[in-house]
Amino acid sequence: MTVGIYFATTTGKTEDIAERIHGLLDGAESPKDMSDVDDLSELSNHDGIICGIPTWNTGADSERSGTAWDTILDEIGELNLTGKKVAIFGLGDSSTYTENYCDAMEELHRYFQQAGATMVGYVSTNDYTFDESKSVVGSTFCGLPLDEDSESDMTDARISQWATQLKGEMPGL
Ligand SMILES: Cc1cc2nc3c(=O)[nH]c(=O)nc-3n(C[C@H](O)[C@H](O)[C@H](O)COP(=O)(O)O)c2cc1C
Structure with missing residues (x-):
């Protein structure tokens, strides 16, 4: 069983979180930047x-x-990921962008679903303050939202709780 961690970033925060999540998951491989993935x-x-x-x-x-x-x-949507477990975490700013908090998670979630993946790592909205997010699917976030701009003091607890959740949902961790 192998578990890969992949990220993309503009100012480095998503990479930093990928490294921190990796540190909590013995079974996962080192994070890779999507810009370096050719195939x-x-x-x-x-x-x-x-x-x-x-x-x-x-x-x-x-x-x-x-x-x-x-x-x-589009390419992700065309893969055959049937039987694979996929979890998403997103970086955003729930204070400045409270109408669009971590919107990008839902887009990635949709394409992985299209590829047949089994999506895991959903998180309750209970402990978050925001007005709107496209990443609320049904009654939960379709992944783990993180806010290093306005709520960085909450990140450690959030990623550690999520790591525990993933260990139960994703074989190989
Ligand atoms: C111009 C700009 C637009 C942004 N738009 C959003 C947004 O719509 N929703 C959100 O949650 N965060 C938004 N953010 C916050 C970033 O997502 C946040 O800073 C994130 O940590 C950046 O991650 P990165 O360093 O990995 O690129 C925006 C930030 C900037 C500067």
Whole structure:
């Protein structure tokens, strides 16, 4: 069983969190920047995939992250990831961008679902303060939202709780 961690970033925060999550998960491989992945089929080599994505294109319907993820969404949707577990974490700012908090997670979530992956790592909205997020799917976030701009003091607890949750949801961790 292998679990890969993949991220894309503009100012480095999503990479930092990917490293911190990696430190909590013995079974996961070292995080890789999507900009350095030439052949997307490498995703299919894992049994589990953890993906980190920031939101930059505020309010956009598509290409919400402003990173390397945006250019490969269609390709992700065309992979066959049936039987694979995929979890997403997102970076955003719930204070300044409270109407669009971590919107990009939902876009990535949708394309992985299209590829047949089993999505895990959903998180309750209870401990968050924000007005709107496209990443609320049904009654929960479709991944783990993190806010290093306004709530960085909450990050350690959030990622540690999420790591525990993933250990129960993703074989290989
Ligand atoms: C111009 C700009 C637009 C942003 N738009 C959003 C947004 O729509 N929603 C959100 O939650 N965060 C938004 N953010 C906050 C970033 O997502 C946040 O700073 C994140 O940690 C950046 O991650 P990165 O360093 O990995 O690129 C925006 C930040 C800037 C500077």
